[in-house]
Amino acid sequence: MIKIEKPLWCSKEKGPIYSIDIHPDDSRFATCQDKKIFIWRTQRLKSPPQPTSKTKIDDKVEIHLLSTKSKNELVCELDYHQNPINCIKFSPNGKMLAACSDDFTVSIYYCDELMDLSNTTLAVEGFNKNIEDWKFYKLFRKHNKDVLGVSWSPDSKLLASCSVDNTTIVYDVAKQDAIQTLKGHDDIVKAVSFDPLNKYLATQSDKMLILWSTSTWEQKYVITEIFEKSLGNTIFFRPSWSPDGSIFITGNGLKKKQHSAPLFLRNQNFTSERDYSGHKDVVIAASFNPVAFENEKNPSIPVFYTAIGSLDCSLSIWSSLLSTPLLVVRDLFDNGILGVSWSSSGYDLICCSNDGTVAYIHFDKTTLGECIPAPKWRDMVREQYGEVGTTSSLLEAPSQMNNSRQLSSITQKSNASSSKTQQVIVTQQKETITKDGRRRIQPKSIVTKRVAPTESLFLDLNEDYSSHPSSSSSSSNPTPTQQPQQTSTQDAARTIMEQRSEGGITSTSFDSSPPTTTLATAKPVTSAAPAVTVTRRVGVTTVEQSKSNISKSTLPAPGMEPIQPAFVFEVKPIHLQVNANEEFKCSEQGDCEYVLNDKKHWSATVWGGPVMAAATNLFTAVCCVPNIVHTFLRSGRRPFPPIMLEATAAHIACEKQNLLILTQNLRLLMWNITQGTSLLNVSASPLTNNISNVDDVGITRNGRAVITLNNGESYAWHQTLSCFVCVADAHASTSPFITSAMHLYDRRQMDNNQDSDVEFDLGYLRAKSSKNIDTHRGTGIIEELEIGMAAADALGDDKEYMRFAKAYARQLSQSNNEVRLREWCDWLVGPLHGTWDSKVVGLDKNDVLRQVLGVMEGNSSTQRIVQEFRDVLEFKKKD
Incomplete structure (x- = not known):
């Protein structure tokens, strides 16, 4: 049996719900809507009200009438961000909650003691909203543009965020600081996801997927081919890993004109030989069930389930044993699905939509089968990857189990000494590529120093609320050091684990033969420089x-110092x-x-x-x-x-x-x-004196050249003045008029269309500059509107000019600024006789005056001026 419910009480604000996440203990879930985070109790979803009446239509259909009495299920409401929140994630240990926003920040919250919500009476609607005390912990301001996604490491010690600024930043939660900035994408990074084995961090843009090593933060795999025909018209993606880390799935795939979710296999160097296709629009969210299920036909191969949400408003559920979906729910929402989250029990699924609603789906055991018990699952993982300890990551292949035993011996010897600094033997590797493309790794031993780890600065991050190994089996991963000469026994573990056997491991993902055609192949990246x-x-x-890599074709511009490339x-x-x-x-x-x-x-x-x-x-x-x-x-x-x-x-x-x-x-x-x-x-x-300060260039529909800098300022070349003029800057967005009009230029759509099809009009440039607001340089409303009209004139943007002109007329009328109002109207009406420049941005000045007079006539204090200039216009028309 499958139960589907649309809980309307989950929507507190107007607008889309961009992200949703179930807590590891399954007792609560979080949503984000606009600038707020809401934490809800799941008890009402699992125990709905009993029907007040039942009406039997026939043998198959029975209508149940449920009570519509409203009941508050809100546990906590958090409101710390200034702009809409894009993503929220509970930490695997359940103690923290991370969020990222359009205000360029990443926030972390924590709860000292989680309440037992099953027997708790929640507050009456409108009173004492926060019955559970989630406290603000840290705000990271490291990105310079919108932050679109966050992901926790499996040990809850690291947090990663991706942004419109094309970077991914990794934070050490205990140290409350960023430890690594990953630069490799040449476009917006729309997704980030930690490997459950804690070895890779996956980041994705529209046309590229990169897998980074969490030990060295170097690129290990770069995948582009499968995304070449992808549309790239989405805000973000929500990828995920299978419970054992053997498969990575994401959205944005396009196969034979059908949108798909490609799957990348770990034991085949993350090649994509299979996908889940059939949706009519872009796949946004692809989420693996964190629980592995029993396979009755082949007990050695677990069954994985995946939920896929698309912009076509439908949700599909897939089994790793089937080539067709297990379930397809169409028209579940009025708009696209943006987020999907499974419960740690494996039988509950919740998803959110762009229409501002949430859907809950419950599966019984007859549909999904029996979960693999935690002890049995740990044995299966141990058999496949080796022993899972607290000082090493999971192994990549069974052939590495002998190396794991060597590691255990090294760890025991290193722990015998109580000194904080001691000599240990660390195995490193020398990697070469043979002519046939295979990697050959030759270990070598060096003597290094091991620094004793410091105690946690804030929380006991090792405690986990979930008993299933999908949340707790991964080991801790230390903060990578900046000097490769200093390493620890944990680093030794990773270097031994990376000695992959040439044959790889046997796939545990699918109980069917793979297709013969390979869609994409990712080759290991041997260079540390981003591809x-x-x-x-x-x-x-x-x-x-870098002296060895910089192009030698750089020439200084006339009259300026040579620029460092x-x-x-x-x-x-x-x-x-x-x-x-x-x-x-x-x-x-x-x-x-x-x-x-x-x-x-x-x-x-x-x-x-x-x-x-x-x-x-x-x-x-x-x-x-x-x-x-x-x-x-x-x-x-x-x-x-x-x-x-x-x-x-x-x-x-x-x-x-x-x-x-x-x-x-x-x-x-x-x-x-x-x-x-x-x-x-x-x-x-x-x-600017450095090309790296330039964010983009563009051409307006009237043929004006525009340069946009990283700080949000935009400059257009003014042909008449023979110089650059500023048409948008950071302080422009502090004007109340500009802020209230920004809804006309959706910044999300702007950020996802930075290619040649973007129209560089004034609205686009001002919306882009709003991402770098300088609140210390704000100007008055009238002055700002005058700058807006002048900028629209410089760009030849007639629509924006009229929008500013009408607002300018309204502001002058309301402030009774008769001197400036009369001067402007005199300029628009022109002389009664003789030649003059009667055009502004291609519009007739007299026609512009007629429209602004219509705006001014509603103010009694300007009636005399309105009538005076209407008489002049009528005289000129007769003449």
Whole structure:
């Protein structure tokens, strides 16, 4: 039997519920809505009210009438964030709760003593909301843009967060500080998830999945191929691992025009040979049941269940034994599903939606089967991975069990001494790649020092509320040291565990033969430098300066000091989805292909090594190292020879027939490709002296070039003034008018459309600058509206100009500022005779005046001015 319920009492605020999570003890769950976190009791879900009446329709249908009397189930309400919260997660030990928000912060809360909610009478609605004392613990301000996801390590000691700023940050909870910043994605990092074996940290952007080693924080696997055709139109993803860490599942897959959730197998170097497909829209949440179930046909292979939520408003439940879903619930919500969470018992599931509601699903044993008892599950994990101790992570393969015994001997000897610093023998490894692509690892011994661990600064993080090994079997993972020469016996454990056998381990995931076609293959990354995959416009990544890697094509802009390069370029294949029927591909060797309706339309060859590209329905441009730009018309014809730049291209944008490039030495150039003319060639050095400070470039629909910096400031080139003008900055968002109008420009949609299809109008730029609000530089409302009109004029944005103009007229009328109001109306009405500039942003000034007079007529104090200028307009019309 399957029971489905929509508890309406779970929604306290208006708006979507972006995240939901069940506590490890199953007695409470948390939701986040707008800026608040709500913790609810689950007792009412598991014990619904008895029906007051029953009406039997036929042998199969019976209607139960339930009591609709409202009852408060709220345990605690937390309100510490200034902007909407994107993700919440209880720690595996159940003592802490982490949240991340659009205000660029990550918060942690803790509860000293959890209440027994089964026998607790909750407060009456509206009185004493917090019956359970969840206290604020720490606020991390390390990201410079929205934070989209958080994940706890299995030992509850580390917390990771991912952000719109393309980075992932790892925090030590006890030390209350960030210990590592991971940079490897060239786009928004939308998902983060710790491996239950505590060996990997998975991070995901639209086009890339990276698995990082938690011992060295280096990239181990980079996966891109399977996500090449993904749409990338979502805010975030919610991936997960199987209970034993053998499978990783996430969303954003696209297979044969069907949206899917690809599965990556641990024992096959995280290749994806299977997926769960069939949804009609993007898969957002893919959550493994944390409990393994009995397999009656083959007891040695456990059964895993997965819940998948999609933007098509449907939820599907999958079994690892079946190729089709076990259950599909359609039209469960009015909008897409954003979060899914299983209970630690394995029989309850709860999910949340963009429509602001929650759904609860209960499965009985006849549907899912019997859970594997905890002792038996521990034995199965021990047989597969070796002994699970408190000083080592789980082993990757059964062949490493002998090494585990050697580790145990080392640990016993190291613990015999009571001194805080002592000599120990640590096994490290030397890794080589053979010609056939296999990894050969040769251990070597060195003498290092082991530093005695310090006591916990805050909580006993080892206590766990869940008895199932999926939450507690993983061991502790120490904070990685910055000096590789200093290591501990825990580090020795990891180095021994990484000696993977060439044959790998036998998959325990599926009791069926895998498909013959491999969708994607992830190869181990041997270099510590982040790999870069070019997808759409940006193909570079900011790294620390290195003399051996920096491009030698950097030239200083005229009249300024030479700039230290801050970009490393790596040639990678390029794929552009121009529109639904057209796409452009370019290989590492420079072989280009333009596909129209799944057929090759034209092909060409470029030289120099491609690093980034941009395309419209009129032309395609490919930037190559060191400083070459190749252009092609839609037919494939080259309109002119390759363009030679002063330095390598750092940013590229296109709009209709115009191409805009910002070089590494801050030279801004724009051309009309179809006409073959130069529109702009200026230095951007007045804005910044370092290319790494530039966040993006773009072209407005009126052909104005715009540069946006990392601090949120945007500058447009003013052709008449022959200089840059500031059209959006951080203090603009402090204006009450700007703040109240921000709903017109959804920042979430803005952040997920940073490619060439983004329209660089004033609303977009102001919304982007609102992410860097400077509350110490706020200006008055009238002054801010004047700046807004001038910025709209500089960008040629007529819609934004009229929005600001009407608000400006209303503010001047309400403040009775007759002098400034009359001067502005005189400028709009113009002279009665003679020639004058009658246009502003392409609009007739007299038409603008007529609209603003309509706004002003509602104020009695401005009736005389309104009538006066209406008479002038009527006179000019007759004349």
